[in-house]
Amino acid sequence: MSDQGFELQVRKEGIFVKILPDEGGSLAEIAAYLRERQIEDYDGQALLKALQERPAEPVRIADRRPELDRPAEIQVQITEDALSCSLRILPPLGPLPWPSVDALKTFLKEHGVVEGVDEKALADLANQKIAKQWVRVAQGRPPVHGKDAAIDYKIDLHQLRPRDVGESRVDMRELGTVVNVLKGQELAEKTPPVAGEEGITVLGKVLKAQQGKDKNLPSGSNTVVSEDKLHLFADADGHVSVKDGKLHVSPLFEVKGDVDYGVGNIQFVGPVLVKGAVREGFEVHAGGDLFVEGVVEGATLSAEGNLQIKIGVRGIGKADLQAKKDVNCGYIDQARVRAGGDVHVGEAIIHSDVGARGIVEVLGSKKGQIVGGKIQAGQEVVCETLGSEMGTRTEVSVGVLPELVEERKRLSENLKELQGKMAEVETNLGYLKKLESGNMLDDQKRGLMVRLTKAKFQLQAQLGMINDRLKALDGEMERSKLSGRVRVRNICYPGVSVTIRGMTYVVRETQRFACFLVDAGEIKVKSFE
Incomplete structure (x- = not known):
């Protein structure tokens, strides 16, 4: 019998301990084990010496007392979920037998262990006389829970697919992607629910399994369900959207309010109309014109046609707007804007990065100001006021765009x-x-x-x-x-740098009614008209 790097031997001549080489073992461990076996009258000095010297032969540490002889002790350990049972055997003291397989089986039954008994593990315990080691001798069967019905979306719209974030909840930001479909195209396929299988503990208690829940295909307007109820098809040409957890096919795309968590990101091959605002962090991509009646916050917008924002852009350094054609806007504040055509702004461009292949124009009001940031135009920049009284650094570049x-x-x-x-x-x-x-x-x-x-x-x-x-x-x-030219109808303040065809002119004095252009190989300031 060995444990923790030592062996305890009971002989006629006394009780001996053998310290196993290179296997640990400490005085406290051996002393605790001796007390557990009610061997208290032992020679501590001899035990300590044996630990220090680790001799090859066992060392006598106590007299043998026949009255202390006792049978082997079987200990049981059942996990909290009762799915596993282990036994540990403390060896007998004296000339008493080691527990047999039958004795171990009887012990298990007495403790209620009736299921999943491992015959081989019991045989190993009995035949190999495995002492003071927990050995798993019975294993229950956990329940196999059923699987809920699943919906597999057949169209390429990962963001449109409801993404579970908890019980009966979805990530609403990811419900707005637009995907075009044709009549008869498969939108979704349902995998039926799978039944669960009951489990059982080592104590014979049946463990109930959760059964798979069924769910209906997300059939909305202009969709049709197959006869076997497992497939959903588009019943019209159009684009797919999600509303109330269902797929709808619509020929037109219109957001009646804000682009926010209630709508999600938008990507459509045709024109898009947003009657509200586009909130920070959201994206709208239109294959045609894009019209926004409200404010654009720190959002991403792109249009294959024109981009028109009725109120303006409050970009907080996060807005990114692009249009293949013109951009028309009330104001632009801390945003990046790129236009394949012209940029027309009514009130002001403030601390923004704006580029247009044609003209950048800020003339829709008396203010008409460009202040801060960087403005690039292929042909012309024209505004009422350029820069500010505070000397805010403002860069304007016209001519060939980088x-x-x-x-x-x-x-x-x-x-x-x-x-x-x-x-x-x-x-x-x-x-x-x-x-x-x-x-x-x-x-x-x-x-x-x-x-x-x-x-x-x-x-x-x-x-x-x-x-x-x-x-x-x-x-x-x-x-x-x-x-290439820059025209300022009212005031151009110091702090403005004007670059035309690679040449740069830094404004050091206030200019009024000015036009910056290249003449005779250098930038000159002339009258606005």
Whole structure:
């Protein structure tokens, strides 16, 4: 019998202890074990010496007293959930037998353990005389809970899919993505619920299992459910939205209030109308025009057409607005704005980063002020007031926009790469055509010639698109060079820097009714008109 790095041996000559090498064991552990076995009259000095020297032979620490002989003690440990039971055997003192398998079984029954008994574990305990170690001898079966019915959305709208965040709750921010569908397209599929299986404890108590709950397909307007109730289809062409947990197919997209947690992010291939505000952190992407009747906070907006914001943008440094065409807005405060056309603002542009390929105009009111931030325009910047009495740093740049230069550079690199590929394809085709003319073209080379011919047509198409875009960029950049100017109808304050075609003019004195333009190779200040 061994435990904690020592063996206790009971002989006729006395009680001996053997300290096992390199297996730990301490005086306190051995003393506690001796007290547990009611062996109190032992030689502490001999025990301490044995621990220090760890001799190969057992050391006698006490007289043998037959009246202390006792049978093995079986201890039981059942987990709180009653799914596991372990036994530990304290060996007998004196010439008494080790518990048999039958004795262990009887012990278990006396303690109510009737299920999941491990016959092999009991045999190991009895035959190998495993002492003072907890050994699992019975294992219950936990219940297998059923699975609720699940809805698998077949359309690519991860944000539209209700995302559970708790019992009967969903993340409302992720319910607003717009996805176009066609009539008859599958929207969702239901997986039926799965029944649960009961479990049982080692004490024979049945553990009930939770049964899977059923749920209906989220069928809303302009949708239809299949006969087997497992599939949901669109019953009309349109875009999908979520309302009251159901999928609806609508031909038009309109937000009657604010874009917030009640609506979620919006992404639609056509025009979008928001009759309220767009709150901080939300996104609206329109494939056509985008019109917002309220305020835009720190949100992200993009439009393939025009972007019109009736009131204005209160961006708090987080708003990002982009439009392929024009941007029209009441005011812009701490926002980033990019327009493929013009930017027209009524009241003011304040501490913002605004860029337009055409004109940036702030003339809709007597204030008409641009103050702080950076303004870039391909053709012209015009306003009532530029800068502020406080000398706020305000940068205005007109002429060729940096993004146009970067796009032209990227396209030129792509053009060179494609031209190299085209030359390689034409060389290989020329070789194959020579083989063909001499009737030396086998099936493998003929297939290669077909693939190369197809690749040539694809490269020609790509080269044509790039050349057309480069020609358009060159024309736009040339027009920007001819028309770049900054006009201030009222006051331009010191602290403003004006850059035109790479040249910079820093305003050091208040200017009135001024027009900044390039004349004779330098920026000059002339009259507004």
